[in-house]
Amino acid sequence: MPLTPRTGAHQPRLRTTRPHPRPRGRRLAAGLVASAAALCLLGASAPPAPLGIGDRLFPHLGNPGYDVASYHLDFTYTGSNSKPLQAVTTIRAVTTSDLDRLNLDFAHGTVQSVDVDGRPAAFTRAGEDLVVTPETPLSAGTWTRITVRHTSDPVPAEHQDGGWVRTVDGLAMADQADAAHLVYPCNDHPSDKAMFTIRVTAPDAYTVVANGLPVARERAAGNTTWTYRVEHPMATELTQVSIGRSAVLHRTGPHGLPIRDVVPAKDRKALEPWLAKTPDQIAWLESKVGRFPFETYGVLMAQASTGFELETQTLSLFEKDLFTEPAYPKWYIESIMVHELSHQWFGDSVSPRSWSDVWLNEGHATWYEELYAQEKAKRPMEKRMKAAYSASDAWRAAGGPPAAPKLPTPGQKISIFRPSVYDGAALVLYALRQEIGTHAFERLERLWVADHEDGTASTADFEQLASDLTGRDLSGFFKAWLYGAKTPPMPGHPDWKTAPAPKRPTR
Numbered sequence: 001m002p003l004t005p006r007t008g009a010h011q012p013r014l015r016t017t018r019p020h021p022r023p024r025g026r027r028l029a030a031g032l033v034a035s036a037a038a039l040c041l042l043g044a045s046a047p048p049a050p051l052g053i054g055d056r057l058f059p060h061l062g063n064p065g066y067d068v069a070s071y072h073l074d075f076t077y078t079g080s081n082s083k084p085l086q087a088v089t090t091i092r093a094v095t096t097s098d099l100d101r102l103n104l105d106f107a108h109g110t111v112q113s114v115d116v117d118g119r120p121a122a123f124t125r126a127g128e129d130l131v132v133t134p135e136t137p138l139s140a141g142t143w144t145r146i147t148v149r150h151t152s153d154p155v156p157a158e159h160q161d162g163g164w165v166r167t168v169d170g171l172a173m174a175d176q177a178d179a180a181h182l183v184y185p186c187n188d189h190p191s192d193k194a195m196f197t198i199r200v201t202a203p204d205a206y207t208v209v210a211n212g213l214p215v216a217r218e219r220a221a222g223n224t225t226w227t228y229r230v231e232h233p234m235a236t237e238l239t240q241v242s243i244g245r246s247a248v249l250h251r252t253g254p255h256g257l258p259i260r261d262v263v264p265a266k267d268r269k270a271l272e273p274w275l276a277k278t279p280d281q282i283a284w285l286e287s288k289v290g291r292f293p294f295e296t297y298g299v300l301m302a303q304a305s306t307g308f309e310l311e312t313q314t315l316s317l318f319e320k321d322l323f324t325e326p327a328y329p330k331w332y333i334e335s336i337m338v339h340e341l342s343h344q345w346f347g348d349s350v351s352p353r354s355w356s357d358v359w360l361n362e363g364h365a366t367w368y369e370e371l372y373a374q375e376k377a378k379r380p381m382e383k384r385m386k387a388a389y390s391a392s393d394a395w396r397a398a399g400g401p402p403a404a405p406k407l408p409t410p411g412q413k414i415s416i417f418r419p420s421v422y423d424g425a426a427l428v429l430y431a432l433r434q435e436i437g438t439h440a441f442e443r444l445e446r447l448w449v450a451d452h453e454d455g456t457a458s459t460a461d462f463e464q465l466a467s468d469l470t471g472r473d474l475s476g477f478f479k480a481w482l483y484g485a486k487t488p489p490m491p492g493h494p495d496w497k498t499a500p501a502p503k504r505p506t507r
């Protein structure tokens with residue numbers, strides 16, 4: 001996600017830290033003599049509570065006790081983007097502990113029913129969680145299927161931002177970092193990636209495109225049902241569903257990669273010159289880091305004012321105006337396209353283990369954005385790095401060092417996306433290249449995306465790989481560059497200076 005410079009329009013929701021009691025286990029319940037009175041007392045002493053997996057920045061996200069293997073999302077769109085969609089979310093998961101109830105993240109929409117393994121289950125809300133109590137407790141290490149019938153409301157509640165994006169002609173989705181659970185019940189953390197099938201029924205006049213490739217299209221009674229499936233695991237934050245009066249334009253990328261772009265039907269001719277750039281951009285990135293990691297790619301140009309672009313898996317979301325506003329230089333627009341494209345490797349295929357690892361997403365995407373501008377538009381990377389170096393202490397003071405970002409600002413939901421994790425993190429990669437040399441750095445980049453393809457990885461994993469590859473203990477280097485309050489001296493550029501940090505942090 002790069003924030004487009006023309007905006008500051010996000011009004012994120014207020015977050016509060018909540019306690020994270022461990023779920024009451026089945027063994028505990030079974031250990032009691034199972035009198036109705038005892039179970040009743042136990043239930044009363046442990047009321048349903050919101051849970052999380054301990055993410056430092058978003059402590060309420062994700063849930064303990066299970067690992068999701070697949071989501072089947074089923075939405076019915078009426079043709080109005082101000083009315084709730086009817087939805088059925090089916091989750092197949094394996095339990096990792098005994099559970100007499102389990103939590104899903106879900107914060108916006110009405111729940112009509114929940115089934116667990118085909119049997120009706122009790123449910124209640126706790127904070128941003130949906131707490132489900134199955135008829136029979138679930139044992140550790142078993143498969144379970146949870147089906148939630150619910151609505152999915154595209155109109156945001158107060159203090160809630162993200163999830164569905166209402167466009168001029170329908171809907172798109174922007175779930176990063178913590179908004180997938182405003183759309184559907186899920187284990188909303190990138191450390192629990194899963195397979196997705198997305199099925200949407202909409203009036204015939206609409207075109208629906210979602211992550212992955214189409215697997216079915218059926219028409220009945222004035223409606224069309226579109227089904228898409230991903231071929232690689234995906235984080236919930238990367239879900240994309242576009243419903244609009246769209247044209248879908250097909251072309252072929254390197255080694256036969258199917259590319260499909262989604263644009264407002266009336267603008268297809270005007271936008272074509274931009275769309276035509278994608279195959280060469282993919283080929284360029286493949287020459288740097290290796291083969292494109294997914295089954296398809298494309299650009300979704302939405303008629304919406306989001307204030308950012310977003311690397312939703314296989315189909316990146318852009319504001320259409322980015323391409324039609326004459327004030328933006330061509331090289332800049334292209335470098336933003338490359339930023340989102342490079343996230344398909346860095347962020348999507350290799351997802352952050354926790355949100356404090358987001359510098360690995362944004363630092364790399366900014367790196368390739370800058371490298372592309374250098375190679376294709378003669379915008380020297382070193383000049384931008386020197387400017388970033390100058391600002392780096394101020395960015396660290398305002399947002400925290402790259403790998404230990406400050407908590408989201410209350411009321412500003414996506415405020416973890418600060419300069420410190422963009423240009424500030426690209427600067428760390430530049431320092432690393434200065435330190436270990438271009439050849440080792442380029443090998444590291446290729447190895448990183450190959451070793452962690454379709455997985456999640458942490459800052460410690462990156463440090464370890466760099467140390468293993470170079471045969472050096474780089475822990476001191478990374479500690480200073482990733483966690484230091486002050487920016488260390490730049491290897492090879494002793495003349496580079498940081499400007500003093502302002503007394504009061506600014507955004």
Ligand SMILES: [Zn+2]
Pocket residue numbers: 001002339343361362365
């Ligand atoms: Zn980004």
